[in-house]
Amino acid sequence: MVTACCQAALEAGLRPGMALTKAQVLVPGLAVNEAAPQADQEGLHRLALWILQRFSPLVAADPPDGIVIDTTGADHLHGGEETMLESLVGRLAMSGVEARAAVADSWGAAHAFARYLARPIFVADPGRGLSLLSPLPLEALRLPPAMAGDLRTLGFRTVGDLQRQPRAPLALRFGPQLARRIDQALGEASEPFDPVRPADQVEARRAFAEPIAAAETIARYIGKLVADLCLALEERGLGARRLDLLVHRVDSRLQAVRVGMALPTRDVWRLTRLLCDKIETIDPGFGIEAMVLVAAIAEPLEMKQAVSSLVEVARPDVSGLVDTLANRIGGRAVYRIAAVASDVPERSVQRIPAMAPDTGTGWPDHWPRPARLLARPEPIETVALLPDHPPASFTWRGVRRRVRRADGPERVFGEWWRRDAELEAVRDYFRVEDDAGERYWVYRAGDGEDPATGSHRWFLHGIFG
């Protein structure tokens, strides 16, 4: 029996579920590997742990071929749902895993969209689950194969067909599971899941005799949990890089809060503060019965002697501030800029993490650079002599400016080792000043003589102060 086949095999006409002998007849010399469900399971578990560390605190394997991720509160740290899925699918593709991902209001709907819509990534708008689900086949509801077959015999083809039927006769005939699956897909019934947990992680747990709900109470217990966790971390000589607070509610729902740190730390006060900033994202519902604090990523942390010399001045530690800001607005929004050895202005800078070690590099400064660089150069109308004179006047954003003084050209060559199209490309940059003293950075694409080097059109790229 064929359980799975690659893209090439699909194109040759093989399908999962086919008898192996038939497949071998269709494709002579077929490469056959024994199915290993146990190894598949383990692989899936490992993949879930990998996603747990990088994307979201609540991840579970969904055998045989899926992983379910609760992204509530995790997506903004990755720049939104769409960007997060792109990065997830992209990183999986780099390690040779072909994946499709979908975000929806409920596990059931996301499960259906990921498997029955032919798109690598899909984000369902909140509240549109029903209209998007309706055209999908019955199997999208995670029904046992026999039940789907029976429903098909009765003439139901899509989820929409089922949804339009009265529930009672269906439940009488097929049992409660069918109605439950429909409700779960529409997000009307809850569906708890059991998140994966690495074996050797450091965690602190507290269960409450009476459910708690008030923000102050949650804050107090966060403080106690952090103190416990920091003790455990200290015993092992570790510092936390990422903390997950898992909140178990009385209605068996699980919520998670994740904070990340730029450098490993076990400072109780700082960690408590980072977690308490996020209390407003916790919805206590009818009450919280247990809280678990997990150090999802922990790294060795060694004690360092503080500077005690008279001459050396201690460098102020800003990692606490960086953490606070990064957890509030997203880790990518707090960064430093490092120099890149490139003459093309927009490529001469790159973002590096805020707490990365000092690069000590800079840019060659024999040419002044503008204070503001436009995200993309804007075309301007110019009056200019070719080949190597600056423009005499130019029009930018509807305002005509006469050039009083100019400096240049500074010639920038295309980087042919990056793209073939840049083999002969040239930009000639000029610094120009108009009557009022406004200074701009303009360039001409091409060297002014050879059309192969560029279009000879002019662009404004930056504004000097």
Next chain:
Amino acid sequence: MRNASAIASLRAQIARIEGQSRQEGGVLPFGLPVLDAKLPGGGLALGALHEVAGGGPGTVDGAAAALFSAGIAARTEGPVFWICTQPDLFAPSLAQAGLPPDRVIYVEAGDDKTVLACTEEALRHGSLGAVVAEVAALNMTASRRLQLAVEGKRTIGIALRRWRRQADAADFGQPTSAVTRWRVSTLPSAPLPVPGVGRHRWLVELVRARAGESADFELEACDEQGRLALPAELADRPATAGGWGRSAAS
């Protein structure tokens, strides 16, 4: 003489009313006697909020204002936080104004409200050299919060005002609790004997200074240590006394 001593005693009285923090803050001098003489304490107050905006098209691009702020930040001690909504600042130009890339941490916030919240957090930290916040709207309440956050620290807070449209810049007349308020506009650069653009020049207007007078100066832009300079042909001219003063709402 009697006048001067009366003013000094009045100043001391006002300082007592304003609280302790105003006196112990210290100042960051510009190193230009003409400029420092106009500022109470002989320089830009540390542990205080200052406001900088561009003039003309600079109200939208804020290029000269950004370099002016970078020059101030470069002469402080400690890391610099630059909090903005549009990431169009070109780091090499900051390096040319004396602020090497390793000293600056950028924070890219989604909107003005987040910028202000992040700025307050950064100002409260205390061991930073300067915090520059690029904001459009800054009212009395918001600026008061920032001023309270930075009081008693050695950090300089700079609100770099930058608007979407030039017409919105009328907002700059509204009162805020910033200690000084500057407007930096571009002027034609220093003339050279050969074709080319000389050292950039700015018209730096001190629109408002708490316990000081307003004034304006024609200055040369920041050098690679972040220092401003007086144009050579003006340096030997006697400083104009008064007469250039402008009202805060100009």
